[in-house]
Amino acid sequence: MTGPVVTVASLKGGSGKTTLACCLAVHWQLKGLRPLLVDADPQRSATRLAEREAALGGVALLEEADPGVWQAIKARRAGHGITIVDTPGFDSEITVAALAVADLVLIPVKASPLDVDRMMDTVKTLMSGVKGWAPTFRCVLTQTTPGSVIARHVRADLAESGFPLLAADMTNRVAYAEAALYGATPSLTAAEGPAAREIAAIADEAEALLSTKKALTA
Amino acid sequence: MTKRLPKTSTRTLDDLRDAASAALAEENRPKTRAPENPAADATAPTERTARDEKPDRLPEPVAPPKPAPTSLPAVAASVPAPSGLPTKAAFREACARLIIERHANFGAVAGLVPVPVVDLAAIAAIVERMLRKLSRLYGRPLDTDRSRRLATAMLTGMAAPGIASFTTNGLLKMTPGPHILGVALTSVSAVVLVRIVGEVYLEELQGEAA
Numbered sequence: 001m002t003g004p005v006v007t008v009a010s011l012k013g014g015s016g017k018t019t020l021a022c023c024l025a026v027h028w029q030l031k032g033l034r035p036l037l038v039d040a041d042p043q044r045s046a047t048r049l050a051e052r053e054a055a056l057g058g059v060a061l062l063e064e065a066d067p068g069v070w071q072a073i074k075a076r077r078a079g080h081g082i083t084i085v086d087t088p089g090f091d092s093e094i095t096v097a098a099l100a101v102a103d104l105v106l107i108p109v110k111a112s113p114l115d116v117d118r119m120m121d122t123v124k125t126l127m128s129g130v131k132g133w134a135p136t137f138r139c140v141l142t143q144t145t146p147g148s149v150i151a152r153h154v155r156a157d158l159a160e161s162g163f164p165l166l167a168a169d170m171t172n173r174v175a176y177a178e179a180a181l182y183g184a185t186p187s188l189t190a191a192e193g194p195a196a197r198e199i200a201a202i203a204d205e206a207e208a209l210l211s212t213k214k215a216l217t218a
Numbered sequence: 219m220t221k222r223l224p225k226t227s228t229r230t231l232d233d234l235r236d237a238a239s240a241a242l243a244e245e246n247r248p249k250t251r252a253p254e255n256p257a258a259d260a261t262a263p264t265e266r267t268a269r270d271e272k273p274d275r276l277p278e279p280v281a282p283p284k285p286a287p288t289s290l291p292a293v294a295a296s297v298p299a300p301s302g303l304p305t306k307a308a309f310r311e312a313c314a315r316l317i318i319e320r321h322a323n324f325g326a327v328a329g330l331v332p333v334p335v336v337d338l339a340a341i342a343a344i345v346e347r348m349l350r351k352l353s354r355l356y357g358r359p360l361d362t363d364r365s366r367r368l369a370t371a372m373l374t375g376m377a378a379p380g381i382a383s384f385t386t387n388g389l390l391k392m393t394p395g396p397h398i399l400g401v402a403l404t405s406v407s408a409v410v411l412v413r414i415v416g417e418v419y420l421e422e423l424q425g426e427a428a
Contacts, residue, residue, distance in 0.1 A: 113226050113227065116226045116227050117227060120227065120229050120234060123231070123234050124234050124237065124238065127234060127235065127237075127238035128237075128238045128241050128242070149223065150223070153223045153226065154226050157225055157226040157227065158226070161227065161229065161230035161231060162230050162231035162232060163230075163231050
């Protein structure tokens with residue numbers, strides 16, 4: 001069984017790439033998909049999280065912050081139901097390599113103009129970095145304040161400009177940082193909590209996209 | 219909305235797409251040597267606009283599909299100059315022709331397989347894949363089972379005039395000496411076969427669409 005590759009990429013630091021990647025990996029681990037989490041970020045954030053007590057619920061982790069990461073992914077993804085790649089938060093060959101093997105690219109973007117600008121640079125890299133071949137991508141609004149005007153405004157603007165967005169947001173919650181103290185994610189610490197439900201919603205959308213894509217290319 | 223906020227960004231996804239395709243075209247330009255390549259470059263933005271404009275154009279009556287051109291140069295002719303947007307039918311036909319060309323080229327490679335039965339199986343698989351792609355383009359997805367039967371039917375139907383050439387080639391391949399002769403023959407006949415099957419099926423699809 002060789003599953004699809006989901007790359008979480010954004011050229012903006014602090015947009016929530018590692019949090020999103022780890023949360024998705026743990027969610028899919030709890031669902032029994034046997035995910036592989038690839039830490040391609042030289043900051044080693046995901047690896048450091050996995051070194052803590054809860055070890056991300058035992059998710060298989062591959063640390064490979066190297067432009068050859070795509071080969072490592074190809075070699076190791078067999079036997080895993082899905083592969084999630086966390087990328088560096090700056091423009092690098094590693095990011096391009098991780099984008100090139102992706103079946104789906106998730107771009108976390110905060111509801112602020114600076115983040116939106118950088119998200120567009122990410123999309124540009126996505127389109128030009130891999131020689132005109134653009135994998136499926138979706139933006140995910142992260143760290144939003146629920147019900148805020150700016151969140152709704154940015155969502156409406158992005159939709160109007162044609163950028164595909166996931167319906168589910170990843171809202172700003174202390175649960176993520178609290179869970180990270182244990183090396184866990186909200187899905188492990190509070191499985192019924194609102195943060196875990198948000199992650200589940202994002203994961204469901206990603207799964208739906210991947211299965212649609214698989215059906216179209218079969 | 220309680221507050222009036224200015225736009226977050228003036229760039230749209232289409233701007234980024236255009237920039238990326240322009241950069242790609244720029245990159246490809248020095249390398250182009252065949253006359254067909256600039257045409258291919260020129261069609262890329264046109265196709266893109268056609269797709270993007272589609273929602274706006276829907277209320278307008280769609281132009282009737284053109285009669286299927288049979289000769290190869292018609293590919294270029296069926297794509298209008300960048301000034302006028304191609305009709306949906308013309309765009310689809312150009313796409314279909316690209317699919318057929320691509321699979322005919324696959325057929326050339328499959329024909330090179332120097333084992334008598336295996337190369338026929340490979341060609342059948344290519345034809346099947348081509349039929350599925352064409353059907354999807356025309357909004358009639360085929361399931362695998364049906365496409366396989368259709369491919370077999372079309373191949374055997376088509377192969378009737380060409381059957382002699384196939385069997386002699388099979389014999390040529392089994393004899394150890396004149397290998398090269400058999401290889402070249404099947405490669406060429408595979409291209410023709412795949413292309414004819416594609417053309418016939420495309421005509422059928424266009425007839426249904428009209």
